[in-house]
Amino acid sequence: xxxxxxxxxxxxTGAPTGGVRTLLxxxxxxxxxxxxxxxAQWEGSWLVYVLLFLVPDxxxxxxxxxxxxxxxxxxxxxxxxxxxxxxxLGFAAAAPLVLSIAxxxxxxxxxxxxxxxxxxxxxxxxxxxxxxxxxxxxxx
Numbered sequence: 477x478x479x480x481x482x483x484x485x486x487x488x489t490g491a492p493t494g495g496v497r498t499l500l501x502x503x504x505x506x507x508x509x510x511x512x513x514x515x516a517q518w519e520g521s522w523l524v525y526v527l528l529f530l531v532p533d534x535x536x537x538x539x540x541x542x543x544x545x546x547x548x549x550x551x552x553x554x555x556x557x558x559x560x561x562x563x564x565l566g567f568a569a570a571a572p573l574v575l576s577i578a579x580x581x582x583x584x585x586x587x588x589x590x591x592x593x594x595x596x597x598x599x600x601x602x603x604x605x606x607x608x609x610x611x612x613x614x615x616x
Contacts, residue, residue, distance in 0.1 A: 491607040500606060504589025511583035520576045528580045539601060547596040554585055554595060
C-alpha cells in the first residue's frame with residue numbers, strides 16, 4: 477500500500493492500516509533512536525537508562541482493576557504529554573536529571589510504537605490505536 481492510501485482505518489477501532497500504520501511505527505523508531513542518541517550525546521548514565529527504561533510498563537498493573545482503568549493508566553504513561561512537558565521543564569529549569577528522565581521515557585514510548593504497541597482502547601489490552609496486538613490480533 478502506498479503512504480497516500482485513503483482507506484487507512486479499521487471500522488471497529490479506527491486503527492490505521494497500510495502505509496499510515498507503517499509511517500506511525502517508523503515515527504516511533506525515529507523517536508526511540510533520536511532520544512537514545514540524544515541521551516548518549518548528553519552523556520547520561522547508562523545505568524539510569526537501563527533502570528528507568530521499562531518503568532512506564534509498570535502501568536500494566538492497572539489492568540488488574542479492569543480494562544477501562546488499565547487503558548487510562550497505560551495511556552497516561554505512554555502518551556507524549558507528560559514526557560514532553562517534563563522535557564520542557566527540564567530545559568527551563570536546567571535540570572539534568574529531569575531531562576534524562578524525559579529522554580528515557582520518550583525512548584520507551586518510541587520503541588513501543590515502533591513495535592506496534594499503541595495507546596489502548598478500553599475494550600482490552602490488545603486493542604490499540606495502531607491495530608490489534610497479541611490474542612486480540614489472532615481473533616481478528
